[in-house]
Amino acid sequence: MSVDTATVARIASLARLKVGEAELEAMVPELNGILAWVEQLGEVDVTGIEPMTAVIENHLRLRDDVIDADPLTGGGVREAVLANAPAAEHGFFGVPKVIE
């Protein structure tokens, strides 16, 4: 499968990357080169093979339902949460107005 300019533009928009015309044109052959190369995976017979789920044998641990048990993963840290925000007002993050 190979991509054309329109496809790359669609993918870039899906990934929220603004791309100029020239950049787009340059990307098409680059991406096609990479895609053509990864497509050799199609040669591999994977009949009966499960896709990998856990890299190393391990089970998903579940945590207890306790509020703020660890300050690093608990709430009540609004200052820290907003500290690096480009726009924070009245305890909120600010974004350009969204019209729904």
Next chain:
Amino acid sequence: MADLTDLGVAAIRDGVAKGLFTAVEVAEAFNANVAAAQAALNAFIVTTPDAAIEAAKATDARRAAGQPLGKMGGVPIGMKDLFATRGVQTTAASHILEGFEPEYESTVSQKLWDAGAGMLGKLNMDQFAMGSSNETSYFGNVISPWRRNDGGNAPLAPGGSSGGSSAAVSARLCPAATGTDTGGSIRQPAAFTGISGIKPTYGRCSRWGIVAFASSLDQAGPMARDVRDCAIMLEAMAGFDPKDATSLNLPVPEWEAGLNADLRGKKVGVPREYRMDGTDADVLASWDQGIEWLKDAGAEVIDISLPHTKYALPAYYIVAPAEASSNLARYDGVRYGLRDLPDGANLQEMYAATRAAGFGAEVKRRILIGTYVLSAGFYDAYYTQAQKVRTLISHDFRNAFAEVDVILAPTAPTAAFGLGDMVSDPLAMYLNDVFAVPASLAGLPAMSVPAGLNREGLPLGLQIVGKPFDEQGVLNAGLAIESRAGFAARPERWW
């Protein structure tokens, strides 16, 4: 007093403990080296000399009070800029995180500080850990301290993505540094700069607080001058973390105490598929030399097959970009980092502008690949297929490890290449990780140790891959090579 910056982790730790010198003296010496090299090597994005001194003072105070100093007591280190450090800019070498000062400390860096280490600064790297030459950093290339012996002084790549770490350790700017390895990012730069580095079993080191590249592959590990130093530092970095659901709930072995270069009774596998066309002759020769060294250490060497090796790299270049495309979606200009809000832009336009301005070309390339392979209609053909191939690669290793204890291979197909030599050809750059990626896909512990110099006077590394959880076996084989290679070469100081 001898130059303290010639000392490694063990020597500094023991020297401080014995009172041969103070931790502050050590920190000052390394701070000076860092400052002197910054303009030429660009190994750091941010230097933190005060933090290093402060930690050293604490260690000296503990010693004066007769308190234990910790596994890394008095050792100043470099911290790859992928680790969140509280109050210190953390960027993953990207423009999009420029100025970001986390309000939290990554688990691994916190463990290192708790073990008595101090921070010299945040090390440069490939942007979001994507790259093999450290040419994708927003903050400029890292220049390897090594030069070819042809007198040409061409600037060389320190490897990537932990290129700031490898350059800094080999140039004696720090005795050790943290690295992260997603598809070879500890091992390849270690090989390029004549130092040691180990990527532990996936899950040994917590990923909490490390800027994510590809979650199912990312592992932190130490980069240092020798195997012992790696063992010490890995002990300080590893351990169960309830904040990371993929963290291994296992005790941390005493790897340093367990070091043993006697390999009698051990079997070493040599995978025939790694003898690839295009591999540098010097690299092949060093591999053969490594085989001889391990035999000399008492190991039995066995020819093994890892039949799906050829497919590891393409599988990696589907899985890693796919995960990255999703992991990097959070960089949107809303909660932290860069915001580019063109006049009259709406929310979605702000995202697109911010991300276009904040990500470098290689990051964008991988986001696009990742987005494409996950998109409707392509998911099974690319992503599911790659994850199935990944299972097969894992099975290859499992089968091999039924027969052997460790696997020996070159770390990279070439020695360090010149900066700029590969940038125009992403695929050629990707191929540099051909030997490193299979172990990453299978989550296995793997290490690079220096084996010697090539005909151009540049270091070559040998890679040891072990069974899951068997870092000790990997370190021991590494030690056996190290003690026979007698690698003492270091870059001549030109900076």
Next chain:
Amino acid sequence: MSNYRIHGATGEWEVVIGLEVHAQVTSNSKLFSGAATAFGAEPNTQVSLVDAAMPGMLPVPNRECIRQAVRTGLAINAQINKWSRFDRKNYFYADLPQGYQISQLYHPLVGEGSLEVVLDPKDPEGSTKTIGIERIHVEQDAGKLMHDQHPTMSYVDLNRSGVALMEIVSRPDMRSPAEAGAYLAKLRTILRYVGSCDGNMDQGSMRADVNVSVRRPGEPFGTRTETKNVNSVRFVMAVVESEARRQVDLIEDGGAVVQETRLYDPDKNETRSMRSKEDAHDYRYFPDPDLLPLELDDAFVEKCRASLPELPDAKRHRYEGALGLSPYNAGVLTAEVETARWFEALLTATAAKAGKGEAEVAKQASNWLISELFGALNKLGKGLDDSPVSPEDGAELLALVADGTISGSIAKQVLEKMLESGDGAAAIVEREGLKQTTDTGAIEAAVDQVLAANADKVAEYKAGKEALFGFFVGQAMKAMQGKGNPQLVNQVLKSRLG
């Protein structure tokens, strides 16, 4: 089953409805972080570094959320998938800090199940319909955007970001607004019985995405639209009605229904297209690499099963069978878990006071609760949850009726006084002298007085107008201020008129 039809210009149409209900899981902390979930907190105060998707943050799942989803699955007789996993649903929006929602697409925690709805409460057995449930998956809620606080900015509050939701996806099995409403109401009842969701629809704890399509009866499904986040049973019914009508009109005018996301405007009672969501969606689902597969063992599932309370259908059947209640009463008493709980407490106390079995007093207790207490509370604008009368208070009142201390009509007055004063029934009866008179002499005197004063009516009665008997009873009771024992009054009257 349902014959609901839309009468179009060109003939009859059938509506096909499926609901995706998002129900907030009752838990102290969020699905993947330790931040609190309580409603109504100050903005961004219940947000952890994890919920704000700071670089390097990782999710660790909350056992309680998984447990509650499994219990819910068991309550709808669904298959519990002991191997499930979390996927990422990728899209960009300001209320979604990670740039993806952690959800379950490929391997949900709960598989196929069903629930039964009753369409006519007077005929619960004859009007049931089984609605299939395709799956329940567990996922993160998003944050909240506020658009009216600033002229050029929207504000983002992440307090809800990461709160656990169950998405309960029905089959397209409903065929009328009433069925859709009954399904949502029943689902809410079950969730509240189980305790896995508080069902507070006005606080957003339950919202439904309403999928509607129309077709000629018997033909294949038409193109559906999805109206998002509808937050009451009434609105769900209204959405089905208005959206089905819109689709029929559209098709009959030669147009075609577009598969799209719509929004309901309760003020105008119409749905409109959500243009902001029109951007071609490609969610790029893939397994979340930060989370291993979720594996449950039999012991966990069995513990969940053992922890389930008696569920509404079982309870309703028991009330009808073992307690002998009418199907209507049984339906009313089991529709809300609080009502059933209140009734059962009343029943226990009443039986204890009477020294009888619960089955013997159940009818009396249920009738009183439904026809007396509900009505009286209703007048006060109260419900059982804030009733000044407790089940024990009610039992005390019922005991006074049962042992003949007061009559049924006096009991009504006593109840009103109990609700006003908060005092107990016995104290009120004592204080106000409301005890029933069993003094035959006094009753005879009152009866004689009434008969004497109404000689004309006595004559009519004797001439065959037997319906006047009730009139004499009423007059005699009135003469005794309602305190005469009705049986004795009857007896005396019969013998006098005999």
